[in-house]
Amino acid sequence: MRYSSAMAPKTPLLDSVQTPADTRAFTVPQLRQLADELRAETIDAVSQTGGHLGAGLGVVELTVALHHVFDTPNDILIWDVGHQAYPHKILTGRRDRIRTLRQGGGLSGFTKRSESVYDPFGAAHAATSISAGLGFAVARDRRGADHKVVAVIGDGALSAGMAYEAMNNAADTTGQLIVVLNDNDMSIAPPVGGMSAYLARQVSGGTYRSFRSFARRMAGVLPKRLKEMARRTEEYARGMATGGTFFEELGFYYVGPIDGHNLDHLVPILKNVRNIKDKPVLVHVVTQKGKGYAPAEAAADKYHGVVKFDVITGKQNKAPASAPQYTRVFADALVREAERDDKIVAVTAAMPSGTGLDRFAERFPDRMFDVGIAEQHAVTFAAGLAADGMKPFAAIYSTFLQRGYDQVVHDVGIQRLPVRFAIDRAGLVGADGATHAGSFDIGFLGQLPGFVVMAPADEAELAAMIATAASIDDRPSAFRYPRGEGTGVAIPEAPEPLQIGRGRILREGSAIAILSFGSRLPEALKAADLLAVRGYPATVADARFAKPLDEDMILRLARDHEALITLEEGSMGGFGAFVLHLLAERGALDRGLKIRTLVLPDVFQDHDKPEIMYAQAGLDADGIVRAALGALGVDNAVGGLRAL
Numbered sequence: 142m143r144y145s146s147a148m149a150p151k152t153p154l155l156d157s158v159q160t161p162a163d164t165r166a167f168t169v170p171q172l173r174q175l176a177d178e179l180r181a182e183t184i185d186a187v188s189q190t191g192g193h194l195g196a197g198l199g200v201v202e203l204t205v206a207l208h209h210v211f212d213t214p215n216d217i218l219i220w221d222v223g224h225q226a227y228p229h230k231i232l233t234g235r236r237d238r239i240r241t242l243r244q245g246g247g248l249s250g251f252t253k254r255s256e257s258v259y260d261p262f263g264a265a266h267a268a269t270s271i272s273a274g275l276g277f278a279v280a281r282d283r284r285g286a287d288h289k290v291v292a293v294i295g296d297g298a299l300s301a302g303m304a305y306e307a308m309n310n311a312a313d314t315t316g317q318l319i320v321v322l323n324d325n326d327m328s329i330a331p332p333v334g335g336m337s338a339y340l341a342r343q344v345s346g347g348t349y350r351s352f353r354s355f356a357r358r359m360a361g362v363l364p365k366r367l368k369e370m371a372r373r374t375e376e377y378a379r380g381m382a383t384g385g386t387f388f389e390e391l392g393f394y395y396v397g398p399i400d401g402h403n404l405d406h407l408v409p410i411l412k413n414v415r416n417i418k419d420k421p422v423l424v425h426v427v428t429q430k431g432k433g434y435a436p437a438e439a440a441a442d443k444y445h446g447v448v449k450f451d452v453i454t455g456k457q458n459k460a461p462a463s464a465p466q467y468t469r470v471f472a473d474a475l476v477r478e479a480e481r482d483d484k485i486v487a488v489t490a491a492m493p494s495g496t497g498l499d500r501f502a503e504r505f506p507d508r509m510f511d512v513g514i515a516e517q518h519a520v521t522f523a524a525g526l527a528a529d530g531m532k533p534f535a536a537i538y539s540t541f542l543q544r545g546y547d548q549v550v551h552d553v554g555i556q557r558l559p560v561r562f563a564i565d566r567a568g569l570v571g572a573d574g575a576t577h578a579g580s581f582d583i584g585f586l587g588q589l590p591g592f593v594v595m596a597p598a599d600e601a602e603l604a605a606m607i608a609t610a611a612s613i614d615d616r617p618s619a620f621r622y623p624r625g626e627g628t629g630v631a632i633p634e635a636p637e638p639l640q641i642g643r644g645r646i647l648r649e650g651s652a653i654a655i656l657s658f659g660s661r662l663p664e665a666l667k668a669a670d671l672l673a674v675r676g677y678p679a680t681v682a683d684a685r686f687a688k689p690l691d692e693d694m695i696l697r698l699a700r701d702h703e704a705l706i707t708l709e710e711g712s713m714g715g716f717g718a719f720v721l722h723l724l725a726e727r728g729a730l731d732r733g734l735k736i737r738t739l740v741l742p743d744v745f746q747d748h749d750k751p752e753i754m755y756a757q758a759g760l761d762a763d764g765i766v767r768a769a770l771g772a773l774g775v776d777n778a779v780g781g782l783r784a785l
Contacts, residue, residue, distance in 0.1 A: 154178060160234055161208035161259075172404050176205045179228050180433045182236070186227070188452045190242040191572070192250050193224035195431040195443035196296045199325045199401075203293070203426060204228040206407040207321070210415060211289055214258045217277045221270035221294040223251030223263070225323070233259035243572035245749035251576060265576030266544065267491075267514045268301030270294050271320055275307055278315040289415060295323025296430070297491055300513030305391070311421045312392020318421040319414055320393070323401065325430040388423045397425025402432060442494065464629035467603060467622045467660075471563055472497030474604040474636065475534060476504050478611045484532045485611060488512065490519040496536035496565050516541050520548035520560070527558040532611060536563040539579025539621060540570075546585060553617050554589040560617050561610040562586075567596065567621035567659070568710030569741070569755060574748030579621065580741050583658075583715035586619050587688045593618035593641060594688040596659035596709075600627035602685070604636040612638045623660050623710065625751070642689035650678035653769045654698040657708040658684040658716040661760055665708055668765035679769070687716040690723055699724055704735040704772040706765060712741050735772040739765065 154171060155178040158164055164175065180201045187194045205228075207218060213233070220226040230248060231239055235257060241247025249256060251265040262273045274292035281288060294304060299322065311318055388395040396414060399406050407426070414422045430445075431437030436455025437444035450457040479485040479501070491514045493499040502509035512519045516537060523533040542549070542564060553560045567579040587594050593613060597603035597620065606620040647662075648669055657665040662683050669679040682698060684691065687709075699705055707717040717738025724730050741758050755761050759768065770776070 155182060155231075155236075158232060161213050161232055164205065164209045164232070167209060169404050169408055172205050172209055172408070173202075176202045176404065177433075179205065179231060182231055182239070183227050184434050184452060186231075186239045186242060187447065188450050189240050190244060191446075191448040191450075192227070192243050193445060194227075194434075194447050195437050195440075195445045196222070196225035196325070197227040198432050198434055198437060199296075199428040199430040199443075200225050200293070200323055201228050201433070202402045202404055202407060203321070203323065203428065204232065206404055206411055207291065207293070208232055210408060210411040211291060214261070216289040217261050217274070217281075217291065218259070219262045219264070219270045219274050219277070219290075219292045220252050221264055221292065221298045222267045222296055223249075223253075223260075223265055225293075225296055226252050226260075229259070230257075233257055243574075243748055245747075245753060247748075249574060249748065250572060251574075263576075265573075266541070267296075267298035268294065268303040270298075271304050271307035271311065274318060274320070275311050275314060278311075278318045282315055282317075289317070289319060291319045291321060293321045293323055295321075295325055295428075297326070297514055299324075300491065301515055302517065308388075308391045308393065308421075308423075316420055317418045319417075320421065320423045322397070322423055322425045323428055324398065324425060325428045388425075393421045393423040395423050395425065397423075398427050399425065401426035401428035462626055464626045465600060466625065467600065467627055468495070468497040468565055468624075469500075470600045470603050470627060470632065471536070471565070471607065471622065472500040474607040474632075475563075476501055477635075478607060479505055479508065482532065482611060483508075484530065486510065486526060486531050486533050488519050488523045488526075488533055488535045490514060490516045490537055490541060492536070492538065492541075495538070496563070498536050516545035517548050520545040521552045523560045524548070524552040524556065524558050527553075527560050528556070532559070532561070532614075534561045534563050534607075534610070536565060538566040538577070539564045539582045540566065540577045542582060543585075549586070549617075550589060554591065557591050557616050559614050561613070562617070562619035563607075563610075564619055564621040566624045568623045569746065569751050569758070570624050571751040571754065572748050575745035578741075578746065579623075579710075580712045581715075582619070582621055583687055583709060583711035584713075584718070587715060587719055589617075591616045592688055593686070595620040595639075595686055597622055597685075598628075598657065598660055598662035598683050599630045601630045601632050601636070602683075603627075604632050605639050606685075608636045609638040609641070613641075621659065628663060639685060642686050642691055644682055644684045644686065644691040644694045646680065646682050646694070648679070648681040650680040651701075652677040652703055653679040653773070654682065654702040654705045655679055655708060655765060655769070656682045656684055656695065656698060656705060656720065658687055659710050661708050661710055661755075664755075664760065664762045665765060667762035668769070671762060671766045672769060675770070675775075677769070677773070677775075684716065687719060690719060692723060692727075695720055695723060696727060696729060699729040699734050699736075700732075702734075704737070704769060706769050706772065707736070707738045708760065708765060709740055710760065713738075713743060715740065737768045737772050739768055 154175045183197055238248050243250045252260040253263045270292035274290050278290045431443035448457050486508045487498050487501045488510045489496050489498045493511050523535040526533040564582055570577045586592050595606045597606050603622050610618045655665045665681050669681050672679045707720050709716040
């Protein structure tokens with residue numbers, strides 16, 4: 142057999158890439174090899190850390206092409222929903238730390254300005270990239286600079302209205318902005334192939350654009366009616382061929398759709414659009430989420446988010462659950478309520494599996510509504526349902542509900558409409574960090590007149606609160622619950638609604654009262670055990686409601702104890718503040734009550750294991766003990782207490 146140079150083993154390229162500049166001299170075949178190595182590195186890294194995998198695998202070739210063509214970081218590259226940026230991190234000097242991804246002290250799972258000059262804008266929520274990119278473009282234009290600004294949007298983010306608001310504004314604001322639409326679910330594009338790539342290359346090239354400019358000048362001398370006919374004929378003919386009429390109407394020069402995995406197409410087209418300076422450009426690339434890793438390609442969710450897994454088999458290392466997940470408890474309880482009441486409907490904003498509503502959809506497909514990444518619309522849509530007699534449950538992560546706050550106030554609160562908000566991921570969320578922490582909903586909902594705001598201490602309480610929300614027909618309500626497993630308590634088959642604004646006492650003491658709101662209650666009980674060892678018997682109460690408060694219970698706790706500790710998984714200005722306001726109004730503070738409000742710290746906490754983050758926040762048993770003893774003026778050392 143004759144040996145040829147083509148049979149020689151390839152020299153690894155990824156090892157030679159310290160920064161994107163190292164790729165600029167690569168040929169397209171070398172870029173393909175680099176993409177293959179980058180995909181393998183991404184898979185291996187995420188198999189050890191867990192995280193978002195499918196989206197990153199879908200943009201490997203696009204990432205290589207962008208960094209090859211554009212002069213990053215001088216050219217601005219912004220990734221929408223930064224979970225697709227793992228390959229970008231590897232190429233931009235962070236390969237040696239990629240296996241610290243989402244670990245305490247390690248790399249963020251999203252783009253982060255403080256992490257790298259190659260991350261000019263942090264992103265973890267959808268549809269921010271075009272707005273931010275437009276801001277960068279205008280700042281550049283004002284300075285008279287000439288670098289490029291590229292915003293990559295996709296993975297469902299184009300369902301969010303903010304993207305269209307930015308695009309609508311872009312054409313009137315700058316002539317030089319490149320938006321790359323990463324279409325990874327075929328929701329917009331028809332099947333692509335050689336012809337569409339050929340058309341995209343032609344319409345992005347200088348020859349076509351020069352001819353088009355000449356044709357427009359010629360049309361300018363025609364009578365107005367014929368000139369308008371010529372314009373529409375040209376745009377719609379090109380739109381029929383390439384699918385870009387809609388984006389053209391927004392003022393963008395449309396190029397695509399093109400195969401986002403074909404570097405022979407990507408590189409020359411990106412080089413062409415790099416030189417367009419007279420109007421914003423949208424490059425439509427079609428990619429496959431999970432591309433290049435068979436287990437991801439075969440999975441329904443394309444391995445969107447994974448825990449650690451075996452690279453060979455794709456099997457994820459999920460530890461057996463000792464108790465059901467709160468999300469699962471919510472879904473099952475809502476299904477039971479909906480079986481009894483056909484007015485109950487469910488609304489989510491692109492998170493059917495994340496909120497558990499995929500289970501509701503299996504049982505009631507015509508009563509489940511996924512509105513896409515559009516929290517503002519989700520809230521007002523639910524308000525419309527409620528206004529006409531339905532019983533909507535809007536299941537939205539706490540961090541995402543922030544995006545629809547005006548609608549919560551204006552469309553739900555002021556009209557006192559009985560929308561039921563199921564707020565998942567309340568409190569800290571571990572590896573997803575500050576961008577996904579549910580820190581603020583207690584405060585921003587509790588300040589609204591007429592709202593009922595609840596938080597369960599365990600799974601049984603959550604089921605009861607769902608029944609409670611279903612029974613409230615005269616005002617809006619919300620119940621918040623954390624990510625992860627419950628406590629393992631038994632859940633009644635038919636939970637009874639709670640009495641609105643009534644808490645419960647779980648343990649009676651005399652020196653200290655610990656008033657918990659939400660799922661920190663087990664830590665409060667542990668703290669009571671530790672305090673009892675020190676000779677300070679503690680009363681432990683579960684508030685259940687932040688609004689309306691159980692005023693009688695709280696005033697009794699204040700009257701009968703020397704110190705009162707409030708406890709919540711939320712920021713300042715929430716449950717503890719409401720309690721303080723009540724006590725001040727009723728004169729309870731005049732009697733010398735010592736009170737401490739334990740809340741999340743006044744910082745955006747970096748990602749880590751949840752138990753570490755709660756310990757840092759002082760919201761674990763030791764932190765509660767320190768606060769209680771400190772309030773009493775006792776030496777607050779707690780070391781060794783757990784061993785007693």
